[in-house]
Amino acid sequence: MEVTPVIAVFDVGKTNKKLFLFDESYNIVFERSARFNEIVDEDGFACENLEALKKAVFDSLNEVSRLEQFDVKAVNFSAYGASFVYLDKDGNAIAPLYNYLKPYPEDIRKKFYDAYGDEAEIAFKTASPALESLNSGLQLYRIKHQKPELFERIRYALHLPQYLSYLITGKAFSDLTSIGCHTALWDFEKNDYHNWVKQEGLDNILAPIAPADERIPSYFNGRWYQAGIGLHDSSAALIPYLASFSEPFVLLSTGTWSISLNPFDQAPLTAEELKNDCLNYIQYKGKPVKASRLFSGHEYDQGIKAIAEKFGEDVIKYRNIPYDPDMPGKDIAAYYELIHQIISKQKIATGYVLKNTPVKRIFVDGGFSKNSVFMHLLAAAFPQIEVYAASMAQATAMGTALAIHHQWNSKPIPNDLINLKYYSGTSHVV
Known part of the structure; x- marks a missing residue:
């Protein structure tokens, strides 16, 4: 039987979670779609079922790797990027994947702009309209000032695409396509994190930045893959x-x-x-x-x-x-x-x-x-x-x-x- 070399791609949206296999000519030769019921965070607000998503990635990759007609050479990930997964020093997720639609506390918002200046100026520097929880950097700021005990336990804050990659590679990276999308983290003029990020010490828990075409040779469940770091x-x-x-x-x-x-x-x-x-x-x-x-x-x-x-x-x-x-x-x-x-x-x-x-x-x-x-x-x-x-x-x-x-x-x-x-x-x- 002829075996087809393929890449596995996980495409994780808010509603549909999809897996595709592409051959070397970029024809889709296999696809699978799933939906998960949302769970709620500690405030009762709907959020992603992170544990179900993790299990689905593992199970799906195992399944397609056992298909005799395909040789899975590589794997990569795309996902909505406006929320972080928070990992402790052992690599375990220690908080919900907070929903980017969750209302932002007014007192924390005021504290931020009182400390770092005009809302329009920060929006201009970071090319990010002021969107509260949709600015994922402000989610990190909220945790630091609202849940300091949780913040102290965070080793890495990874945007969702990079977390999915981490599940396979065990390597933590940040990616510019996620950092640069209405996060309020990135100063486009300086081509670096905005000053407020460094003053708050958030850069210490943001993983090293890697290029989008980075690949990590990864051994998962008895097989080697070339794994990407994920994209927004x-x-x-x-x-x-x-x-x-x-x-x-x-x-x-x-x-x-x-x-x-x-x-x-x-x-x-x-x-x-x-x-x-x-x-x-x-x-x-x-x-x-x-x-x-x-x-x-x-x-x-x-x-x-x-x-x-x-x-x-x-x-x-x-x-x-x-x-x-x-x-x-x-x-x-x-x-x-x-x-x-x-x-x-x-x-x-x-x-x-x-x-x-x-x-x-x-x-x-x-x-x-x-x-x-x-x-x-x-x-x-x-x-x-x-x-x-x-x-x-x-x-x-x-x-x-x-x-x-x-x-x-x-x-x-x-x-x-x-x-x-x-x-x-x-x-x-x-």
């Missing part, structure tokens, strides 16, 4: 595009949030951009990525639900409407109006990351890339820019595999990772 999921999703295109582009990644990512804009964020929910990521090669966010997927879901209720229709009717501005029906007119409203906001949000850059192409992936009405109206909103719907199988997981391509894969990176469909704002789809 939004940064991982950008990697297939950076691997495939050298000309400047913006990626509009759509889902509940629509995130516009410009990896070719290294200009500092302005006060206006920060006020309007712009932020910087750090991509896997260490360069800043200017980003803006819009809650458009949520607005769309709420909007079509309201239209369906008003006109006595099923929401499914509106999921696959073809682009035809002359299509009859009051509900269709209401649907187009909804999309027009979302596009008008999207034009502003994406405009923040397009300003003063040589971008000539916008790639749209995720849910809206399959929406013909959205894509045509988006193309019309940006008549000077080529707009494409981009599709590939599991961009985040594929990017996570590509990050350590040269550590396990003897073949060149394929040039057909991404399928593109051009949309014109003035005519039919080409």
Whole structure:
């Protein structure tokens, strides 16, 4: 029997936890998905079931390693990155993975800004809008000042992707794609931790920074693997595009949030951009990525639900409407109006990351890339820019595999990772 060399990728979202095996041409040859019920922290707030997640990683890797048709050469991890796992000196998790949606104590927030200055100035330096618990650095600050006994026991605070890697490698690392994503930890101008991090001594429990293509030879359950250190999921999703295109582009990644990512804009964020929910990521090669966010997927879901209720229709009717501005029906007119409203906001949000850059192409992936009405109206909103719907199988997981391509894969990176469909704002789809 022919044995296929593969990489195993764990892609851990808030809802779905997925495992993929990619062959050397980046075809998915195996996949598995699971969901876990959340547990609660000591305050009764919902949080990740860390023990169930740990067991799933071990069990799943053992399972695929026993499959005779595959030779698992490597393993890597992507996950949402806005929360820390706290390890003691023995490597045991000693606190919940606190939910980044958990309300932040007002007295701790005031203490922080009284000590370290203007909220807008810190947001500017760290390219992180003030988002309270979504700024994972402030989660660490809260623990130090609210739970000092716990803080004293922490040897390492690892973002979730790096914790998943630690489970296999036993090595603790920090990664710039996690550190650089709205954590309030990183001073983008100095390219180092912000002064407040060092004054609080937090840098002592943040593991050494390693590059995103770092690999650690790891022996796990009787087998050797080349293991990556893990990546923040939004940064991982950008990697297939950076691997495939050298000309400047913006990626509009759509889902509940629509995130516009410009990896070719290294200009500092302005006060206006920060006020309007712009932020910087750090991509896997260490360069800043200017980003803006819009809650458009949520607005769309709420909007079509309201239209369906008003006109006595099923929401499914509106999921696959073809682009035809002359299509009859009051509900269709209401649907187009909804999309027009979302596009008008999207034009502003994406405009923040397009300003003063040589971008000539916008790639749209995720849910809206399959929406013909959205894509045509988006193309019309940006008549000077080529707009494409981009599709590939599991961009985040594929990017996570590509990050350590040269550590396990003897073949060149394929040039057909991404399928593109051009949309014109003035005519039919080409």
